[in-house]
Amino acid sequence: MSARLSEDDNKNSAIATYMHKLGRAARAAAREMAVADPGVKNAALFAIADAIESASDTLLAANAKDLRAGRGQLDSALLERLELTPDRIAAMAEGMRQVAGLPDPVGEITDLNYRPSGIQVGRMRVPLGVIGIIYESRPNVTADAAALCLKSGNAAILRGGSEAKESNQAIGDCIENALAAAGLPRAAVQVVETTDRAAVGEMLRMDEYLDVVVPRGGKGLVEFVTANARVPVIKHLDGVCHVYIDDQADLEKAVAIAVNAKTQRYGTCNTMETLLVAEGVAEQVLKPLGKTLRQAGVEIRGCERTRRVLNDAVPAQDSDWGEEYLGPILAVKVVPDMAAAIDHIETYGSHHTDTIVTENITRARHFLRAVDSASVMVNASTRFADGFEYGLGAEIGISTDKLHARGPVGLEGLTSVKYVVLGDGHVR
């Protein structure tokens, strides 16, 4: 037992040493990245894209090893996500080039104004510094996350799942070599080599090296990171999204939005999980909607009032409000009015994305103000809550936090601002 403990100690101390080495290298690289010109960063992104395409065979071979190791261990959905194909490799390279084409956020100075004292005060957008990304299964995240961190002038430490070890390492090699060729520090993007879980624990504690950690994966991963991080976290937890159909809604729009918000994709965080319908239009809405959803194979879990219209609906339990099904299930509740809908959303929602369907501008105006979610919508499907749809150009994730970054997080979410002050010998 004590021998085992000391083995563990040695192992953990070796991992800590290794992670701190990555941290120090990243910190040094971050200083260079922060002052790198946009042209140099873009050239590096193009070089990485080329390197990934040229290394297609190597990447497929590495991925084949991961797939072999995963067979029998992982379910088919995970294996599918793990797989690289020539198309997926081309998409990774294309994604790199698209990020290169986005406006460079770093160094932009805004609000530079003269103050009564005579100094000029403005704000400059700056990189966060060193960003840690902890993710699962999909190896393309290695390339996507690297692209966003590079473009925003940050250094990145990437820690993918053990199931994609070989693939991530091969992609990481392409990135590091291309960075060096472009004259940027290799350590601007580092892929953690060990798949030992202790490396994650160490990373979460390295607040002297990391400025922020972004977990990308299932709820278990995100909760683990949040509970253990001393480094600030940008995270996405739940997506319990609501559509509220008001009694002054255009019913055709209402049904179309509800069907789209539920069925366009089941597994995404911006999919509707609960539908709220105003009493006054419950029957008119639920009859056609129930039919369409039934045809699509969606199970409806309804409140008592819902079941008076849709007799075959499953009775909803208390636990259904607030449930993120991520599948073909929908909770439906009939509410007396908008105020009750907002109460329900504030009580059971996850502050992700919520929509009102109404033609009444006074209600729309109030709903927009009163619902405390990262995205609040009028007459649009919750499925629009997405960095690309919002015009961010790219997305590292969707934040359900309130501080720093809220909603879809693009390049701007990976930056901060500092004050710049210009004087001419000014003193107080």
Add this chain to the structure above:
Amino acid sequence: MSARLSEDDNKNSAIATYMHKLGRAARAAAREMAVADPGVKNAALFAIADAIESASDTLLAANAKDLRAGRGQLDSALLERLELTPDRIAAMAEGMRQVAGLPDPVGEITDLNYRPSGIQVGRMRVPLGVIGIIYESRPNVTADAAALCLKSGNAAILRGGSEAKESNQAIGDCIENALAAAGLPRAAVQVVETTDRAAVGEMLRMDEYLDVVVPRGGKGLVEFVTANARVPVIKHLDGVCHVYIDDQADLEKAVAIAVNAKTQRYGTCNTMETLLVAEGVAEQVLKPLGKTLRQAGVEIRGCERTRRVLNDAVPAQDSDWGEEYLGPILAVKVVPDMAAAIDHIETYGSHHTDTIVTENITRARHFLRAVDSASVMVNASTRFADGFEYGLGAEIGISTDKLHARGPVGLEGLTSVKYVVLGDGHVR
């Protein structure tokens, strides 16, 4: 022992129950505050100002109790900060009215643009929700913090130091009564009644009720809060501020800025603690500067090269770089060039406020970009790093964090943004 433990358990459980009651009430109040019209919030601020002025005698009597209890326990500086005078009471009321006069940040919609899909996407500035403030000694913080939280549409839980218990409670009473009279929820501002330290611990863990905690006080308090908070923290840690005098500086400006940055006030976080001087101008700068600082009673701790010019300077130890003296002491180092100055700042600084004095625009431009501090200045005294000087109108503190709020934090730092999406039945 077990009896004692169970007494503690009972006490802690009573405190937890009490704090959770405050938390729930604050959360409910926050929902009302978020949709309160600017006029209503301003009326409440004016009503509080009036109430504070009318209660002048009550406040002075409560304060006298605190002062009596503090005598013999607190040093004279603390007693001085604790004391309320008619002037200080008038200043509190005046501060309230000034905050009422600031532009209301809540609800502002920016960047509302049509996307290719036809939806309009914009961002609305919104309150954070419930803000916890933990502070020491000065009772005026109770009024100042309440004003900023109210104006920004938040609910506040205020936890002052035990030494100001009676004063804080009396000010809190004025605020709560005026809120009720103005038609806003009393629980929009709650002063924690117990001075038991366990209440702070509980507050830091109440992430279901609090959106952010702002510690205002000494380093010990800030470190305690940071180490124990599950709630996000906006904090100010160190102010190790530098002035770098370049060899292309205007020497008259350089001396004036250095003297001002060190001597205008010693105890503030934006006071210069280390002066860096380029080799080429070391003698020309240090001779007149040394004389002025000596006359002001400032002790100079110099590197070897500094002491060749200022023979009476104390030899600087390694620990002097990175020290926040908050008093009449200055560390001075002669550096070969700007790159070495930046290296020094990045190694030993606290990322608070750093200034270059130079007439060379290329160097100024590089310094502004490369120095990773909340405020980076050219030819201006570090003492300008202040919410009022920057035009924020008010300040809850100066953040040395990178995420969310950096540098002086005014009303905007107490808000977040959410996405608003307007459609006309749009689906994906």
